[in-house]
Amino acid sequence: MLPSQSYVNISFFQPHAFLMIGIPGLEAVHGWISIPFSSMYTVALTGNCLILLAVSRTPSLHQPMYYFLSMLALTDVGLTLSTLPTTLAVLWFDHRLIGFNACLVQMFFLHSFSVVESSVLLAMSFDRFVAISNPLRYAAILTNSVIIRIGLAIVARATISLFPGPFLLKRLNFCPDKNLLSHSFCFHADVMKRACADITVNILYGLYVVLSTVGVDSLLIVLSYTLILHTVMGLASPRERVRALNTCVSHILAVLIFYIPVIGVSMIHRFGRHLPHIVHALVAYVYLVVPPVLNPIIYSVKSKPIREAMFRMMLKRKDQG
Numbered sequence: 526m527l528p529s530q531s532y533v534n535i536s537f538f539q540p541h542a543f544l545m546i547g548i549p550g551l552e553a554v555h556g557w558i559s560i561p562f563s564s565m566y567t568v569a570l571t572g573n574c575l576i577l578l579a580v581s582r583t584p585s586l587h588q589p590m591y592y593f594l595s596m597l598a599l600t601d602v603g604l605t606l607s608t609l610p611t612t613l614a615v616l617w618f619d620h621r622l623i624g625f626n627a628c629l630v631q632m633f634f635l636h637s638f639s640v641v642e643s644s645v646l647l648a649m650s651f652d653r654f655v656a657i658s659n660p661l662r663y664a665a666i667l668t669n670s671v672i673i674r675i676g677l678a679i680v681a682r683a684t685i686s687l688f689p690g691p692f693l694l695k696r697l698n699f700c701p702d703k704n705l706l707s708h709s710f711c712f713h714a715d716v717m718k719r720a721c722a723d724i725t726v727n728i729l730y731g732l733y734v735v736l737s738t739v740g741v742d743s744l745l746i747v748l749s750y751t752l753i754l755h756t757v758m759g760l761a762s763p764r765e766r767v768r769a770l771n772t773c774v775s776h777i778l779a780v781l782i783f784y785i786p787v788i789g790v791s792m793i794h795r796f797g798r799h800l801p802h803i804v805h806a807l808v809a810y811v812y813l814v815v816p817p818v819l820n821p822i823i824y825s826v827k828s829k830p831i832r833e834a835m836f837r838m839m840l841k842r843k844d845q846g
Contacts, residue, residue, distance in 0.1 A: 539695070540704045542622045543719070547615045547709050549802035559616035565818045566613070569605045572821030573598040579834035586834060589667035590656065593649045594824060594831070596676060597779070600645055601817035604638040607631060608710045608813050615709040623711065629691035632711040635813070636690065640683040640738045642783060642816070647742040648675050649776050650749035657769050658756045686734050693730055698722040707802060708809050714794040735791060743784055750777075775827040782819050786812035 547555050576598040580586045611631065614620040623631070656663050690713055700721040707715050717727040750773070757769045790812045793805055825832045 537698050538701055538721075539697075539699050540625055540701070540719075542624050542704070543628050543711070543716070544705045545611060545615055545621045545623055545709045546706060546802075546806070547612075548806055549707075551803070555616045555619065559613065562612060562616060562814070565814050566605060566609050569814070569817035569821075570602060572825070573601045573605075573817060575835045575838055576821050576824065576831065577602075579831060579838050582838070583830075583834040586830060589652055589663070589672055590649075591831070592669075592672050593645060593652050596645045596679070597642065597649065597820060600638055600642045601820055603634070604642065604813060605817045607635040607638055612709040621709075628706075628711040628716065629694060632694075632713055632716060633687055633691055635710060636713060636734075637683045637687045639787070640686055640734075641679055643739045643742045643787075644679040644682060646776070646780050646783060647745055647749075648679065650746045650780075653773050653776055654749045654753050654756075656772065657753055682738070686738055689730065690734075693727050694720075697724065697727070707805050710809075710813070712794075712809065739784070739787055746780060775824050778823050778827075779816070779820050782823075783816045786815065 548558055551558060577595055580591045580595045580598075608631075611623055652667060655666050659666065694713075694716055697717070697720040699719055703719045703721070706712075706719070713727075713731055717724045717731075720727075753769075753773065757766050760766050760769065786808065789808045793800060793808055797804070825835055
């Protein structure tokens, strides 16, 4: 009995740490690559924080549309901070180790913020549908209490969906010689492939989370815009049609910027095993870094109230300095 127990204890292995990687094949120029990455992280944090400050300090922006935009900006800040420490540590200092538990924590927050972003984009499409199809009751339908409940439901959904992930990974037996990750951060699909055990449950769990969150959200967003188009086409004046659709342009761009890389990452992890490692890395960076950078730029360019409020914030800060 004792020998078999001893064998079980020895055969079960979990690494103390994983070894991360930056851009495969370009390790010699990581210092130079860190410059655009640092710039993008700075733009993402600055732009999204400016949006949060602009909305919170401008009474005219205390409307449902801008509350949802604040949720998107806050989510982008969280998504940026989830990957920034390890990515810059690898690129700047070649610090490639991440503890096993720290990896699971990062994975939880990274995927949670991704699910939250998908849910916020869905909520924003609902906001546009109500604003266009029922403008007279817009404020009565999307009251502050309703928006707060939507926000809490979004956070609860992400937490409940992603909570089992780390525990499903901790039960696995890992290979001692397979501790090299494919990125400078921890992805669920990447970490589970380092195991020397049956990962069928993890694969099914990952598929369920993707389909029940991002998959459902994308279908509902398409449905929302189908209903929006139906409503817009019923408007008598062409000018009114253009004006109504113009209020959706920023959101449509944000949806495309988020969902196209999400689809790319999912497809590559499942069907692109034979692609070069650099392709996996670049698609993952586009998915995690580009949306938080572009969202504040898109909304500041397309939304005049946001743009003016952000300029006022910057000028006020300059005057105080």
